[in-house]
Amino acid sequence: MRDGLRGFVRFFRDVMGEDAYRKYVSFHRASGCTGPLLSEREFWKDKMDRQDANPAGRCC
Template identity: 80%
Template sequence: MAAAIAGHLRGLVRFFRDVMGEDAYRKYQAHHTASGCSGPPMTEREFWKEKMDRQDHNPGGRCC
């Protein structure tokens, strides 16, 4: 019973991390590797800076 509850809680945490975009850099790295890009991938710091800059220039449907 406790193992099932722990499993559900881990799934819920994973869901919220996905919704909040916490796994965006990991997905970027996987895409970079799979697409065969010739250059090195951005560092995590470079990735988040570029992502925030892009959102600031193209706000789209953000609420804030």
């Protein structure tokens, strides 16, 4: 039962985009990027700034 609940919580978080930073870190490491890794706070600020600059990219 716990594994099912954990799976659901992880799925829900993924759908909501909560895993975006984790995916960013994985991609950054795998791609061999030479630039510095953004902190989680910097990542979310940058993401929100880009969404604000392009509001047509959102559904609401």
